[in-house]
Amino acid sequence: MAHERHSTTGASRLSVAPMMDWTDRHCRYLHRQMSAHALLYTEMVTAAAVVRGDRVRLLGFDAAEHPLALQLGGSDPAELARAARIAQDWGYDEVNLNVGCPSDRVQSGAFGAVLMEKPRLVAACVAEMIAACDIPVTVKCRIGVDDQMPCEVLPDFLQQVSAAGVDRFAIHARKAWLQGLSPKQNRDVPPLDYDLVLEMKRAFPQLHLSVNGGITDLAQARAFLDCGMDGVMIGRAAYHAPCDILLDADRVVFGQGKGRSADQVVEAMLPYIERHLSGGGRLNQITRHMLGMFAGRPGARGWRRTLSEGAHRDGAGPEVIEAALRCVQHHEAPRLAI
Incomplete structure (x- = not known):
């Protein structure tokens, strides 16, 4: 090859x-x-x-x-x-x-x-x-x-x-x-x-x-x-x-231009996540690696909690990530009835 x-x-x-x-x-x-x-x-x-x-x-x-x-x-x-x-x-x-x-x-x-x-x-x-x-x-x-x-x-x-x-x-x-x-x-x-x-x-x-x-x-x-x-x-x-x-x-480190924001990275992950789910994968197989993304930022606790409690559920999809992201963007309290 x-x-x-x-x-x-x-x-x-x-x-x-x-x-x-x-x-x-x-x-x-x-x-x-x-x-x-x-x-x-x-x-x-x-x-x-x-x-x-x-x-x-x-x-x-x-x-x-x-x-x-x-x-x-x-x-x-x-x-x-x-x-x-x-x-x-x-x-x-x-x-x-x-x-x-x-x-x-x-x-x-x-x-x-x-x-x-x-x-x-x-x-x-x-x-x-x-x-x-x-x-x-x-x-x-x-x-x-x-x-x-x-x-x-x-x-x-x-x-x-x-x-x-x-x-x-x-x-x-x-x-x-x-x-x-x-x-x-x-x-x-x-x-x-x-x-x-x-x-x-x-x-x-x-x-x-x-x-x-x-x-x-x-x-x-x-x-x-x-x-x-x-x-x-x-x-x-x-x-x-x-x-x-x-x-x-x-x-x-590499002298290149500034890259994406954390919010943009989350958005960039959504198509990859949808491909993974459509192939029979589970959301938490990916989101477990994303828990620390907003460490130190307001709303980080809500982000982690929404992902931790929502991503392992049967049928969980991008809506869990979007709800978690709102916790950071608007400092909303986690809403777990997803």
Whole structure:
């Protein structure tokens, strides 16, 4: 299959992190209505699932989502290579290897953050992935795990993996504690070490490095870019308050004109929602990603409540969104008899 390729290198000046259960195709379509340029990532999908599973369900996306990267989990070089080739055939613009997820499920499969302890295996994996496809192969990693010394482990990891052909890394500036902390705690408890990530950029000027972890607004993102980082990856803030991060991203990060307002994004989502409903989908599969759109604005509570209480009902349609939007535009109290 021939697909138009979209460059992900420039787009990765600002990217929305891959997040399990969150960055599905509906979330990405919403985010794309806010920023034309930011790089979007899928949730992590295991290489085994890509090779042997339901590809339409796992890999399907809307053409509007480009530039778009598929994040893979795995540690079998041959299987990852097959999955990377499939990603290319499906039209993804990049394939990213997860070397950062600390969940128990990932550890039991011997991939994710535990691979920080096996840089030679990661190098073997990415070498086969690069040989199998023509799209960029990138890596998302931590600064280390458990009792590793990040100042020793991270440069060695970058050296070995870049020698295998990867020139773009997104570095979550926290250790992952595989023993003793839950995945949720691993997102907050280990301290951030931005200085080490900035030091890696100085030590490896030829590599394209993005910083990830704890970044909550565009001013912070811009400061990292001004300090010499090539990119910034934002996770939870881009999900919970997407308008704060993404509506002005094209102007602040990419030097483009100002985009849509939050109200215009909601209007732009309506045709997509109607297509989803006409195909048998449910409204709350999309609106669950829209709850934080008006965070901090008058009427935001009414917006959230109207969507939360109305969108899961059988037969719920665009009228629920229009009622929710009135809560913001006119500060009306929620009307739930829809």
